[in-house]
Amino acid sequence: xxxxxxxxxxxxxxxxxxxxxxxxxxxxxxxxxxxxxxxxxxxxxxxxxxxxxxxxxxxxxxxxxxxxxxxxxxxxxxxxxxxxxxxxxxxxxxxxxxxxxxxxxxxxxxxxxxxxxxxxxxxxxxxxxxxxxxxxxxxxxxxxxxxxxxxxxxxxxxxxxxxxxxxxxxxxxxxxxxxxxxxxxxxxxxxxxxxxxxxxxxxxxxxxxxxxxxxxxxxxxxxxxxxxxxxxxxxxxxxx
Amino acid sequence: xxxxxxxxxxxxxxxxxxxxxxxxxxxxxxxxxxxxxxxxxxxxxxxxxxxxxxxxxxxxxxxxxxxxxxxxxxxxxxxxxxxxxxxxxxxxxxxxxxxxxxxxxxxxxxxxxxxxxxxxxxxxxxxxxxxxxxxxxxxxxxxxxxxxxxxxxxxxxxxxxxxxxxxxxxxxxxxxxxxxxxxxxxxxxxxxxxxxxxxxxxxxxxxxxxxxxxxxxxxxxxxxxxxxxxxxxxxxxxxx
Numbered sequence: 326x327x328x329x330x331x332x333x334x335x336x337x338x339x340x341x342x343x344x345x346x347x348x349x350x351x352x353x354x355x356x357x358x359x360x361x362x363x364x365x366x367x368x369x370x371x372x373x374x375x376x377x378x379x380x381x382x383x384x385x386x387x388x389x390x391x392x393x394x395x396x397x398x399x400x401x402x403x404x405x406x407x408x409x410x411x412x413x414x415x416x417x418x419x420x421x422x423x424x425x426x427x428x429x430x431x432x433x434x435x436x437x438x439x440x441x442x443x444x445x446x447x448x449x450x451x452x453x454x455x456x457x458x459x460x461x462x463x464x465x466x467x468x469x470x471x472x473x474x475x476x477x478x479x480x481x482x483x484x485x486x487x488x489x490x491x492x493x494x495x496x497x498x499x500x501x502x503x504x505x506x507x508x509x510x511x512x513x514x515x516x517x518x519x520x521x522x523x524x525x526x527x528x529x530x531x532x533x534x535x536x537x538x539x540x541x542x543x544x545x546x547x548x549x550x551x552x553x554x555x556x557x558x559x560x561x562x563x564x565x
Numbered sequence: 566x567x568x569x570x571x572x573x574x575x576x577x578x579x580x581x582x583x584x585x586x587x588x589x590x591x592x593x594x595x596x597x598x599x600x601x602x603x604x605x606x607x608x609x610x611x612x613x614x615x616x617x618x619x620x621x622x623x624x625x626x627x628x629x630x631x632x633x634x635x636x637x638x639x640x641x642x643x644x645x646x647x648x649x650x651x652x653x654x655x656x657x658x659x660x661x662x663x664x665x666x667x668x669x670x671x672x673x674x675x676x677x678x679x680x681x682x683x684x685x686x687x688x689x690x691x692x693x694x695x696x697x698x699x700x701x702x703x704x705x706x707x708x709x710x711x712x713x714x715x716x717x718x719x720x721x722x723x724x725x726x727x728x729x730x731x732x733x734x735x736x737x738x739x740x741x742x743x744x745x746x747x748x749x750x751x752x753x754x755x756x757x758x759x760x761x762x763x764x765x766x767x768x769x770x771x772x773x774x775x776x777x778x779x780x781x782x783x784x785x786x787x788x789x790x791x792x793x794x795x796x797x798x799x800x801x802x803x804x805x
Contacts, residue, residue, distance in 0.1 A: 396740070450703055460740040463690055463714045474703045476715040480738065498720065500636070500700040 326564040327551050328507055331525055333499050334445055334559075335454035335477060337486075337510035340534040342442075342453070342556075343432035343465065346371050352428035357410065360417050365410040368536065373409065377402035382456060382485035392483040394458035400426045429457070430464035435531070439470050441556020444565045452477045454495050454508065456485050487518035496524070509559065513546040520547075527551040527559055566804040567791050568747055571765055573739050574685055574799075575694035575717060577726075577750035580774040582682075582693070582796075583672035583705065586611050592668035597650065600657050605650040608776065613649065617642035622696060622725035632723040634698035640666045669697070670704035675771070679710050681796020684805045692717045694735050694748065696725050727758035736764070749799065753786040760787075767791040767799055 339345045346368070353367035361370075381398040384390045403426055407414040445451050453462050455478045462476045475498070479485045482494040496503050503523030510516050511531035520526050526549040532539055545552040553559045579585045586608070593607035601610075621638040624630045643666055647654040685691050693702050695718045702716045715738070719725045722734040736743050743763030750756050751771035760766050768785040770793070775781075785792040793799045 394740075450707070458740075459715055459717075459738040463739075467690070467714060473715075474707060475699055475713075477699075481721060498699040499703075500634075500698075 327562045328525055328527075330505055331449065331507045331563070332501055332505045333450035333452065334507050334509055334527070335452050335495055335524075336442075337508070337512060337515050338453045338455035338457055338462065338465070339429075339432070340531055341509060341511040341529055342438045342471065343434050343469065344534070345375065345429070345432050346534065346536055348432035349374060349428045352425060352431060356421070356425050360411050360413075360421075362410060362412050370406065370410050372536070373406050374399070374402055377405060378456075386485050386488050394461075394480060395456055396426065396429070396458055396461055399429055427464075430461050431468060432465055434469045434471060435555070437555035437557050439472070441558075441560050443472055444557070444560035445563070446472050446474065448565060449563075450474045450499060452495070452499075454478050454486075454492065456491075486515060489518070489522050492519050492522040492524060496522070507550065512542050516549055517547065520549075525550045527553065527562075529556065529559060530554050567802045568765055568767075570745055571689065571747045571803070572741055572745045573690035573692065574747050574749055574767070575692050575735055575764075576682075577748070577752060577755050578693045578695035578697055578702065578705070579669075579672070580771055581749060581751040581769055582678045582711065583674050583709065584774070585615065585669070585672050586774065586776055588672035589614060589668045592665060592671060596661070596665050600651045600653075600661075602650060602652050610646065610650050612776070613646050614639070614642055617645060618696075626725050626728050634701075634720060635696055636666065636669070636698055636701055639669055667704075670701050671708060672705060674709045674711060675795070677795035677797050679712070681798075681800050683712055684797070684800035685803070686712050686714065688805060689803075690714045690739060692735070692739075694718050694726075694732065696731075726755060729758070729762050732759050732762040732764060736762070747790065752782050756789055757787065760789075765790045767793065767802075769796065769799060770794050 336342050349371035350367040353370045357365050357367055381402055385392050403422060442451055452473055452475045458480045459476045466473055477495040477498055479491055482491040484490055496506050507525040507527050508516055508519035509527045509529060511529050511534060516526040528545040528549040532543045551562050553562055576582050589611035590607040593610045597605050597607055621642055625632050643662060682691055692713055692715045698720045699716045706713055717735040717738055719731055722731040724730055736746050747765040747767050748756060748759035749767045751769050751774060756766040756768060766789040768789040772779055772783045791802050793802055
């Protein structure tokens with residue numbers, strides 16, 4: 326049985342637990358049907374929106390701006406992409422944009438997520454360690470049935486992954502040693518950052534997270550402590 | 566139906582959701598049987614331990630010391646009460662004291678708490694807004710089946726109730742207006758502090774929380790928005 330000393334599993338969420346691309350595409354579709362340019366596709370809008378994620382967080386991480394919740398960063402990035410996708414950005418009511426911004430609160434869990442997390446929860450603490458803010462994580466969990474024990478992550482630390490404080494603040498809140506906490510992610514760089522903080526690591530392959538043309542994170546790129554294809558395999562691996 | 570605008574209920578926990586006196590008494594009993602003075606009772610130990618709670622938090626609230634989790638304050642207060650209850654404090658192994666300190670993680674919900682919270686959760690966000698630290702709240706919830714959506718409270722705010730920032734930081738994390746959040750407590754002073762921050766208020770009477778000789782918080786002492794006798798009455802009142 327793997328990781329017998331681990332008492333808590335903490336999870337990357339976007340891409341690892343839920344399908345951000347499918348969910349944002351679904352929500353963008355009626356929006357573009359109403360306001361979009363003729364050639365605008367919801368998949369491209371989702372990909373462009375997501376591409377603004379890392380640069381926006383970097384400004385917080387390097388101190389260029391104060392901490393702002395991911396909902397705020399998403400909303401700013403939505404404004405920035407409008408000219409590319411929308412015929413007349415000024416014609417879109419603000420409440421329509423505010424509603425579209427909540428697409429990130431309505432992402433569906435991958436088919437294995439709820440069952441795998443539920444199994445893990447029986448004998449371990451489970452919590453998101455996501456860059457998503459607390460309300461976003463709560464809405465997503467209530468809608469999708471994700472049975473978190475607590476919501477940890479960026480908002481608690483007031484900065485964003487991969488800054489070490491985000492991982493370490495979660496470990497501190499759990500009152501565990503770093504090696505008693507396992508980071509679960511579909512992203513090799515997230516696991517590398519967690520490992521540098523002393524956490525254990527579990528890679529869950531999601532080679533379709535970025536759509537059919539995904540080129541990164543197709544497989545584990547290091548000797549992570551556990552390497553699996555879904556959350557039920559993770560539960561199997563640790564005897565949950 | 567009361568409080569139609571409220572989207573989240575946040576809860577005082579010790580005394581309001583769980584029975585601290587009964588739980589600490591239960592855990593103290595075998596400890597005193599082994600180490601206690603002949604006349605030491607577990608009820609008196611529980612009451613004395615709890616009496617150190619407010620003064621210890623005050624040192625954090627007024628800046629006399631940096632934020633420390635409630636588990637740390639409880640442990641210090643346990644050391645302080647040992648000479649009164651234990652024959653030879655030096656003879657008690659540290660791991661026995663560390664284990665006894667976890668009594669606060671093992672408090673039973675009042676009989677109505679789980680059913681009432683579960684009903685409220687269906688259409689509202691529910692979270693503790695307690696002075697207990699995150700791990701304490703998580704352990705208590707897992708043991709007792711409290712279905713929280715998130716763990717808010719003192720550790721997020723890095724100070725203790727009734728400092729306004731504890732209430733306001735929870736409202737901020739929920740991304741709601743204060744009047745969309747209802748504080749639920751068995752303590753009139755907690756509700757008064759929440760009301761000053763703009764939150765709605767629900768009093769749940771727990772006139773036996775401090776044992777048979779309780780003299781305070783026997784009833785609502787102001788026109789709180791909802792006044793009930795248990796969590797299912799609260800669920801009834803708000804149509805949950």
